[in-house]
Structure formats: structure tokens, C-alpha cells
Amino acid sequence: MNIENQVLGLIKLSSYIKAFLAKKPESYNEDDVNIELLLKKSEIENPWFTVDNQKFALQQWADLLTEENIKNWLENYTISKISKRIGLILAGNIPLVGFHDVISVVVSNHIPVIKLSSKDKYLIPFLLNKWNGFSENRIKFEFVEKLENLDAVIATGSNNTARYLEYYFKNHLNIIRKNRTSIAVLKGDETDEELQLLAHDIFQYFGLGCRNVTRIFIPKDFLIDRLFENFLGFKDIINHHKYANNYDYNRAIYLLNQEKFWDNNFVMLKEDNKLFSPLSVINFSRYESLDDVRNFIEENEENIQCVVAKSVLGLNSISFGEAQNPGLDTYADNVDTMKFLELV
Structure with missing residues (x-):
């Protein structure tokens, strides 16, 4: 055949x-x-x-x-x-x-x-x-x-x-x-290795893909420093001129508007409920209940490509570091292309 x-x-x-x-x-x-x-x-x-x-x-x-x-x-x-x-x-x-x-x-x-x-x-x-x-x-x-x-x-x-x-x-x-874009949900007990894998989900391809994480949910008492420490493997990203231009621009806007943000000289973290974030910026929010996260996912289902989290959270998620490794049966927007082609 x-x-x-x-x-x-x-x-x-x-x-x-x-x-x-x-x-x-x-x-x-x-x-x-x-x-x-x-x-x-x-x-x-x-x-x-x-x-x-x-x-x-x-x-x-x-x-x-x-x-x-x-x-x-x-x-x-x-x-x-x-x-x-x-x-x-x-x-x-x-x-x-x-x-x-x-x-x-x-x-x-x-x-x-x-x-x-x-x-x-x-x-x-x-x-x-x-x-x-x-x-x-x-x-x-x-x-x-x-x-x-x-x-x-x-x-x-x-x-x-x-x-x-x-x-x-x-x-x-x-x-x-x-x-579309992607989100990550932290339980709070993630190892450094898991957070370093999350960095791949964020920074691979400079964060330009729909499977790149642009929004993170963290528990109330989670230390922001742990994210920055485990993102250092991608610090050289700032040497790319187009990425650096985005970083400089967004940082200047936040400073001019006197907005609160965390900065480690190559990426900024901003406490913001928006799903999409500008390039070089990761939005985050603290959650008290996983139900709040589930409600957010449900409300934004049409805009979320994938969820990165531990499977124990029960969020129909993929593992840390796997966002840019979709299988052949993983379809954009969760629409089965092959089934569609059967109907043509």
C-alpha cells in the first residue's frame, strides 16, 4: 500500500x-x-x-x-x-x-x-x-x-x-x-530538578510556542526565590538580542507604571491573573484551594494548550519538562486532526 x-x-x-x-x-x-x-x-x-x-x-x-x-x-x-x-x-x-x-x-x-x-x-x-x-x-x-x-x-x-x-x-x-498558551501548577513540594525541568517548559524556543508556560499557580507560602534559582540554567537567553529587546521594553514599562515585579536580570515574574504574559515575563498567582485553579482552567479552556503539574493534583496534566515533547497523538487545540481528515 x-x-x-x-x-x-x-x-x-x-x-x-x-x-x-x-x-x-x-x-x-x-x-x-x-x-x-x-x-x-x-x-x-x-x-x-x-x-x-x-x-x-x-x-x-x-x-x-x-x-x-x-x-x-x-x-x-x-x-x-x-x-x-x-x-x-x-x-x-x-x-x-x-x-x-x-x-x-x-x-x-x-x-x-x-x-x-x-x-x-x-x-x-x-x-x-x-x-x-x-x-x-x-x-x-x-x-x-x-x-x-x-x-x-x-x-x-x-x-x-x-x-x-x-x-x-x-x-x-x-x-x-x-x-493558546500553557500553564503550570505547583504543589509546593517540587524538587529542584522538577523546577529546572519547568524552566525548559518556559524558556525553550524563547517562550514563543503555545506549549510554553506563561502563567504559574503557586501555593500561598511558596518562595519566589526557588523559581529564580532553578531558572539560572537559561540565564544566557538574555544574550539573544530580540529576547533582550523584549525584556528591556517590558521592564521599562513596569518601572514607568510603578508596577510590582520580581526580576533576576533575564526574566521577570509578575503577580497577575492574566493567562497570557509578554515575552520575558511570567505571570503567577498564589492559590488557597486547587478548586480555584480548576475553575480557572475550566473558564480558560479554549485558551490553554496544556497544563504542567504533578499527576497527583488530578488536573489532566503533563509532567515537568514534557511541554515541548508532544506525542503523535497530541493535537493542537485538542482537535483530533486525523479524525477530521477521515471526514473529508
């Missing part, structure tokens, strides 16, 4: 990425040098996409795309016998954020018609072409500037953009995604 060949190609792609990432620059062959140049070109055009962050994203996908993981994922779905054209409007906030949609469409036996984000326009075409080379049957895909002649649409954008997309594609089957 065509899909079986494409799955084999995907597994080979995973091995190819792992082999590249395991090498040191001095042992690069010509192909490896070209990949490194591609990553550097991407960083030059979009400084948020550092080579390290792009390699982190590649490593996550390489680890995820094993034969066992793909088999366990796909066995829950019926693969379409008729290929349809699925329009994809991809986000570009973090590297490869749209790759899951692309893979889902291809392994559903449909044709992805892809409008790339201008911020992430190199890695996905590169991986698709490599995947094609590893597959016995060629994968059909298109890169376009304007989406036309579609059977369905999956689009990701800001809340403002989503309104236009919902209107524009009102006559198509669609998934239109909006802004």
Missing part, C-alpha cells in the same frame, strides 16, 4: 536526521554541510530560529518518528482510499510547528497544499523532499502562495487572523486554530 511505503520513508527520514545530529562539524560530509548552511540561513532570516532551537526541533521529530510510535498512532484511524486536497496554512512561531499537520495529511492519503509561514520556509520543504527521496512511491504535495481548489483547510493563526480565516473558508470543512 502507498501509505506503508511512505511510513517506511518517514522512519528512514528519522534515522537520517538522527545521524546528522549525532555528528560533529569536523566529520560532516557535503550533505551535512548543506543542512548546516540551511539552518544558518533560516536563523539569519528569522533570528528567533537559532540553529540550536532548530536542531532541538529536529531531534524531537527524529525521536518521535519511530516505527512503533507511527504504528500505534495510525492503528486508531481509517486511511482514506480517495485522495483529497487539504489546504494547510502553517504557523511560524517555533521551528517545524506545522510539520505535524503535513505528516497527518500525507499518511491519511491526502495531498497537502501548503502555504508556508514566511518565518519558517526552509526546514519543512527540505524534510518533505528528503522524505520523498526515502519513499518508494512519491509523495504528492504542493507549496502555494494562494490556497485554491481545496476539499478542506487546516489553518493556524492569531485570534485576529482566525476571524478572517473562518469567514474566508466558511464553505470548506476546516480547522481554524487561534492563540
Whole structure:
């Protein structure tokens, strides 16, 4: 079957990425040098996409795309016998954020018609072409500037953009995604190791992803210093000029407005009930009862991507350090893309 060949190609792609990432620059062959140049070109055009962050994203996908993981994922779905054209409007906030949609469409036996984000326009075409080379049957895909002649649409954008997309594609089957962010809930007895893992959930990709934590709930007597102490592993983030610009701007605004905040010279903590926080700022609030937290989650369900917390709190959460490690069956906005593609 065509899909079986494409799955084999995907597994080979995973091995190819792992082999590249395991090498040191001095042992690069010509192909490896070209990949490194591609990553550097991407960083030059979009400084948020550092080579390290792009390699982190590649490593996550390489680890995820094993034969066992793909088999366990796909066995829950019926693969379409008729290929349809699925329009994809991809986000570009973090590297490869749209790759899951692309893979889902291809392994559903449909044709992805892809409008790339201008911020992430190199890695996905590169991986698709490599995947094609590893597959016995060629994968059909298109890169376009304007989406036309579609059977369905999956689009990701800001809340403002989503309104236009919902209107524009009102006559198509669609998934239109909006802004989301993530929260963490501390019980109070977290180890330093757990708080250091939480730092990854906050700072990976500079905090630009919907799975990055921007709001923390802490018990009444929790010491703020413990957070700062365990965030120090990311202190070099302030050396990135775009992040530093955000930090300087937000700090200046708080000082001018005489607002209270805690600062450790690379991130600020602000006692604020808002779910979303500016880049370089983490909102926090103290809770007396977990019921208050549950009520907040329920009221903001449409805006929360994931909850990071200990499982004993019973908040349908993921473990510390796992926010940027979603599985193949973890879907943006909790809308099952594969089930959607079965209906097309």
C-alpha cells in the first residue's frame, strides 16, 4: 500500500536526521554541510530560529518518528482510499510547528497544499523532499502562495487572523486554530530538578510556542526565590538580542507604571491573573484551594494548550519538562486532526 511505503520513508527520514545530529562539524560530509548552511540561513532570516532551537526541533521529530510510535498512532484511524486536497496554512512561531499537520495529511492519503509561514520556509520543504527521496512511491504535495481548489483547510493563526480565516473558508470543512498558551501548577513540594525541568517548559524556543508556560499557580507560602534559582540554567537567553529587546521594553514599562515585579536580570515574574504574559515575563498567582485553579482552567479552556503539574493534583496534566515533547497523538487545540481528515 502507498501509505506503508511512505511510513517506511518517514522512519528512514528519522534515522537520517538522527545521524546528522549525532555528528560533529569536523566529520560532516557535503550533505551535512548543506543542512548546516540551511539552518544558518533560516536563523539569519528569522533570528528567533537559532540553529540550536532548530536542531532541538529536529531531534524531537527524529525521536518521535519511530516505527512503533507511527504504528500505534495510525492503528486508531481509517486511511482514506480517495485522495483529497487539504489546504494547510502553517504557523511560524517555533521551528517545524506545522510539520505535524503535513505528516497527518500525507499518511491519511491526502495531498497537502501548503502555504508556508514566511518565518519558517526552509526546514519543512527540505524534510518533505528528503522524505520523498526515502519513499518508494512519491509523495504528492504542493507549496502555494494562494490556497485554491481545496476539499478542506487546516489553518493556524492569531485570534485576529482566525476571524478572517473562518469567514474566508466558511464553505470548506476546516480547522481554524487561534492563540493558546500553557500553564503550570505547583504543589509546593517540587524538587529542584522538577523546577529546572519547568524552566525548559518556559524558556525553550524563547517562550514563543503555545506549549510554553506563561502563567504559574503557586501555593500561598511558596518562595519566589526557588523559581529564580532553578531558572539560572537559561540565564544566557538574555544574550539573544530580540529576547533582550523584549525584556528591556517590558521592564521599562513596569518601572514607568510603578508596577510590582520580581526580576533576576533575564526574566521577570509578575503577580497577575492574566493567562497570557509578554515575552520575558511570567505571570503567577498564589492559590488557597486547587478548586480555584480548576475553575480557572475550566473558564480558560479554549485558551490553554496544556497544563504542567504533578499527576497527583488530578488536573489532566503533563509532567515537568514534557511541554515541548508532544506525542503523535497530541493535537493542537485538542482537535483530533486525523479524525477530521477521515471526514473529508
